[in-house]
Every structure is written in C-alpha cells, then in structure tokens.
Amino acid sequence: MGQGLGRNSPVVLSLGKDNYEALIERHGQWMRWRIAEKCSCVKGITMQPDIHCPFCAGRGFTYTHLKNMITYSVVMLYDGKGILNLDESLKSAELLELYDMQGNRYENAKKLCNYIYLGEDTKYPTKGTYFTAVMRKNIVQRLESAVAEKNNMGYYTVPGLLNKRNNIEGIYYEAPSDIISIGKITDAAGIEYKATEFRLNQFRIEPTIDPETEEEIPITEPVTVENVENIPPFIFVLLSQNLNKGDAKAVEESNGDAVCSFPYECDVSNDDILTVLAGSYTQKDVICRSQLVTDTIGADFVYDIVSVKGIIDGEEVEYKQGTDYILVGTNKIKWLENAEISPDIGEAYSITYHIMPTYRVVKQIPQIRTSENQRLPKKVVVKLFSAYAEKAGVNVQKNNEITKKGINSSY
Numbered sequence: 023m024g025q026g027l028g029r030n031s032p033v034v035l036s037l038g039k040d041n042y043e044a045l046i047e048r049h050g051q052w053m054r055w056r057i058a059e060k061c062s063c064v065k066g067i068t069m070q071p072d073i074h075c076p077f078c079a080g081r082g083f084t085y086t087h088l089k090n091m092i093t094y095s096v097v098m099l100y101d102g103k104g105i106l107n108l109d110e111s112l113k114s115a116e117l118l119e120l121y122d123m124q125g126n127r128y129e130n131a132k133k134l135c136n137y138i139y140l141g142e143d144t145k146y147p148t149k150g151t152y153f154t155a156v157m158r159k160n161i162v163q164r165l166e167s168a169v170a171e172k173n174n175m176g177y178y179t180v181p182g183l184l185n186k187r188n189n190i191e192g193i194y195y196e197a198p199s200d201i202i203s204i205g206k207i208t209d210a211a212g213i214e215y216k217a218t219e220f221r222l223n224q225f226r227i228e229p230t231i232d233p234e235t236e237e238e239i240p241i242t243e244p245v246t247v248e249n250v251e252n253i254p255p256f257i258f259v260l261l262s263q264n265l266n267k268g269d270a271k272a273v274e275e276s277n278g279d280a281v282c283s284f285p286y287e288c289d290v291s292n293d294d295i296l297t298v299l300a301g302s303y304t305q306k307d308v309i310c311r312s313q314l315v316t317d318t319i320g321a322d323f324v325y326d327i328v329s330v331k332g333i334i335d336g337e338e339v340e341y342k343q344g345t346d347y348i349l350v351g352t353n354k355i356k357w358l359e360n361a362e363i364s365p366d367i368g369e370a371y372s373i374t375y376h377i378m379p380t381y382r383v384v385k386q387i388p389q390i391r392t393s394e395n396q397r398l399p400k401k402v403v404v405k406l407f408s409a410y411a412e413k414a415g416v417n418v419q420k421n422n423e424i425t426k427k428g429i430n431s432s433y
Contacts, residue, residue, distance in 0.1 A: 051300035052185060052197035052255040053282075054323075054378075056085040058293035083293055087202060087253045089162050092118070093287045095155045097138075099147060104140035106153055112136055115157035123152050133157075159287075163199070165250040174344040175358075176218075176226045178245055183223040183252055197255045197299040198223035205249025211242040219350060223252070226350075255299055258290075259283040260381075260404070269387065269401065276385040278403035286389075290402050294383045297323050302376040304328070309355070309373055311365045316354040319373065322380035322407045324353045332371035339363055341371070380407045 061078035064071045071082030078084050093115065097106045108115075117133035120140075130141030138155060140146060170178035184196040200222060207215040207227060215227040227245070229238040262280035265273065269281045284290055302325045309317050327349055330341040341347055346361040355373075357364045365371050381404035389398050 049259050049261060050257040051260065051298060052195075053258045053260070054200065054295075054297040054299055055088060055256050055258075055288070055290065056295040056297075057088055058083045058085055058291075058295065085295060087161075087200060088288075089253070090158055090160050091287050091289070093157050093159045095157065097153055097155065099149055099151045099153065102146055102149060104146045106138040106140070106155070108133075108136040108138065108155065110136055112157060112159065115159040117155060117157055119156040121154055122147060123154075128153075161253060162202070162251050163254060165247075165252065167246060167248045168250065170225075170245045170247050172243060172245070173224065175348045176228055176241075177221075177224050177348075178227070178247075179224050180247055180250055180252075183250075185254055195300060199252040199254045201225060201250060201252050203249075203251045204247050205251075207245065207247050209242040209245050213239065213242070215241075215245075221351065256284070256288060258288075258296070260296075260298065269403075272385060272387050272403050276403045276405070278384050278405045280381070280404050281387070281401055282381070282383075282404050283399050283401045286398070286400055288400070290383060290400065291386060292383050294402075295407065296381045296383070296404060298379045298381075302378050304374065305377050306372065306374050308370050310370045311357070311367050313367055316350060316356045319353040319355065319375065321353055321375070321377040323378040324349060325376040325378050327355075328374040328376065330355070330371055330373045332365050332369065334363065334365075381405060382407045 061071060061075060061082055061084050063075040063078060064082050071078060071080055073080035093112070095108055095112060097108060099106060113136045115133075117131065117138065120128045120131040120138060122128075126147075128140050132139050132141065138153075165180065165182055168181055170180055172178055180201065183199040183201070185199065186196050201220045201224070204217055204225060207217060207225075209215070213230055215230070217225040218228055219226040225247075227241070229241055231237070232239055260280050260282050262273075265281055273279070273281060282290070282296060290296070305321060307320055309319065311317055327343055330343070330347065332339055332341065341361075341363060343349070345358070346364055347355050347357050350356045383402045384405045385403040387401040387403065389400050
C-alpha cells in the first residue's frame with residue numbers, strides 16, 4: 023500500500039503506481055465503459071453529422087464495447103533457465119513483444135499460459151534482469167453453457183455473470199456483465215430461439231409461431247444457452263472532492279463534474295460513456311405515450327421502475343409492471359398488447375424510477391511522466407450525461423438480427 027494512503031487516511035487525487043491499488047480498494051467501483059467512435063456520416067468540412075443517419079441517429083457517434091487491450095508487464099528473471107513468470111491474470115494474453123531494459127528484443131520468445139520462455143538459441147541475461155512484455159489481452163469472456171433463470175415477459179437471466187464486490191458498508195453488491203452475443207438458445211423441446219434483446223446479464227426471447235396453425239408454441243422450460251460472450255465491467259475511480267489543483271482546474275475549465283482515474287492500459291477517451299453500476303438514485307418524470315412501440319424515458323440508464331401512474335376517467339390508476347408494461351433496453355417502456363389498462367396515444371403518465379449515474383468524457387488529462395519506470399494511471403474529466411442525448415439512443419444500439427420493429431438492442 024502506498025505511503026500516506028491507507029484505508030482511513032485523507033484522499034488526494036495525486037496518483038502513483040504504489041498507492042493506486044489502495045485508492046481502488048477504498049473508492050474503486052464497477053463501471054460500464056462504452057467506447058465512442060466517429061460515425062462516417064460526419065461531413066469532413068463542417069464536421070456536422072447527418073441528422074437522418076440510421077446508424078448514429080444524428081449524434082455523430084456510435085458506441086461499442088472494448089473487446090481487447092494492449093497491456094504491459096515488467097517481470098524479473100529469477101534464474102538462468104530463461105523463464106519469466108507472469109501474473110495469473112495474463113494467462114490467456116497474446117505476447118506481442120518482449121525486450122529488456124537495455125533495449126534488446128527477444129523475437130524467439132514464446133508464451134505458454136502465464137510463463138514466457140526466452141528461446142533455446144538465446145543467450146540468457148544475468149539473474150535480476152528486468153523484462154517488459156507487451157501483450158494483447160482479450161476482454162471478452164465466454165460462458166460455455168448454462169441454464170437460464172426465467173423472469174417475466176420472456177426475459178431470462180444468465181447465471182454466473184455477476185462480478186462480486188462486497189466492501190461497501192452495509193451493502194452486498196454484485197455487478198453484472200454485458201452480454202454481447204449468445205451462440206445458441208434452446209428450450210427443453212429442442213426449439214431454437216434468437217434473442218430479441220440483451221440487457222446487462224439478461225436476454226429476451228419470444229415464442230415461435232406454428233406455420234400450420236399460426237399459433238404461438240409455448241416455451242418449454244428450462245431454457246439452455248451456449249457460448250455466451252460477455253464483457254465484464256471495469257473498476258475505475260471516480261472522485262469529485264479533494265482534487266489537486268491541476269485536476270480541479272481541468273474540471274472547472276471543462277465544466278465537468280468529476281475526475282475518473284483508470285489503469286494506463288484502459289484508453290478511455292473523449293465522448294466515451296461511463297455508467298456507474300455500484301449505485302442508483304431515484305428520479306421522477308412525466309411522459310406522453312407515443313405512437314412508437316416503445317416510449318423513451320428521459321434518463322441514461324434506468325435500473326428499475328418503482329411505479330407508473332396515470333389518470334383514467336378522472337381517477338388515478340397505477341399500471342402494473344409485467345402486466346401492463348415492461349422495461350426494455352436501457353431506458354424504454356413497452357406497453358403490452360394484452361394490457362389490462364394503458365394510456366392512450368398522447369396521454370401523459372407519471373413515472374418514478376431508479377437510474378444509474380452515467381457520465382460522458384469531456385477532457386483527457388495528459389499523464390506523460392513515469393514513476394520508477396512504471397506508467398502512472400490516466401485521468402479524464404467527466405460530466406453527467408444529459409437526458410436529451412439519451413433520447414437519441416446513446417445507450418441503445420441496433421441489433422441486425424432483431425426483426426421486431428421499434429425495439430433496439432441494448433449493448
């Protein structure tokens with residue numbers, strides 16, 4: 023643990039390699055990171071996006087997940103056998119380059135699990151020599167198979183995709199991974215399905231139609247999933263108080279709300295989206311029902327809905343989730359066709375819901391120096407993401423496999 027930064031010591035966001043782990047232990051939290059990419063509809067001269075673009079919805083950016091990253095590891099040669107021992111977390115990483123502190127490259131080096139062998143025809147350096155291994159680490163994790171847990175209205179939860187972190191006082195918290203694809207979905211009768219939506223560690227399927235009778239074939243439990251690819255959340259530090267002078271000035275100049283610090287390997291950049299998964303807060307709103315299949319809630323990432331109320335024939339009524347409506351995507355309400363009661367098109371209804379704080383990166387803080395040949399963590403200035411951008415679908419991306427009009431897939 024870094025000197026001057028213990029669990030109970032005052033925190034100043036002045037990070038070094040030694041005390042970064044201590045800061046993570048105290049203030050690190052699970053975050054959903056989505057990378058912003060410029061859409062090709064942006065015009066080169068004016069740098070303005072096409073407001074009719076079907077890919078970015080006129081935002082000028084599309085959003086995706088990070089699937090691999092370049093990571094560095096400095097290891098020491100402990101014996102004369104030419105074998106380097108890496109951390110267990112780098113077992114599946116691909117070795118790209120290996121060199122020592124004198125700049126000598128080892129092109130014949132081979133990696134097996136978390137060990138690197140310098141090669142048979144290589145003259146081994148002396149014990150105590152430090153090496154830098156440059157590797158490509160795959161972020162995507164794969165779950166071979168699992169029996170999905172049934173929820174409401176065709177939603178299923180894939181078990182085994184929760185990342186445990188229970189150091190929050192009084193709270194046992196587990197952050198879900200993001201499902202990005204499922205290779206195969208079958209029920210007990212052997213019928214295959216295609217997911218119509220992904221939401222964190224959940225997916226949604228719909229019953230198939232019998233071509234002869236044109237009636238729905240009920241889903242036979244249990245439902246089994248295979249080859250589930252998912253992206254785990256990242257642990258970043260988000261602080262808005264006790265900033266040093268340089269960071270506080272950057273926040274003020276950028277009109278930001280906080281500073282996010284993260285490992286050097288994570289290349290968080292401008293316009294990226296960060297959603298805090300470790301907590302939520304309550305928000306209230308009034309929405310008018312639209313002519314579309316879904317109504318958009320004016321928030322970035324809705325965790326759950328507390329209540330939805332409206333007025334019918336002069337009396338206040340409360341709509342039931344799962345019976346009258348369901349929450350789809352990250353911020354959309356879908357009114358069910360067989361709902362007992364529902365508002366008419368154009369009618370307003372009030373909604374109380376929990377949302378996860380979502381931030382947009384507005385400025386990068388350069389970290390160009392090193393400490394004892396070790397790269398310092400990077401920092402960015404973030405700002406709470408405004409609701410108007412979410413209404414354009416910031417947290418929603420289209421899934422080409424989905425054919426039901428009006429519902430987009432939440433990646």
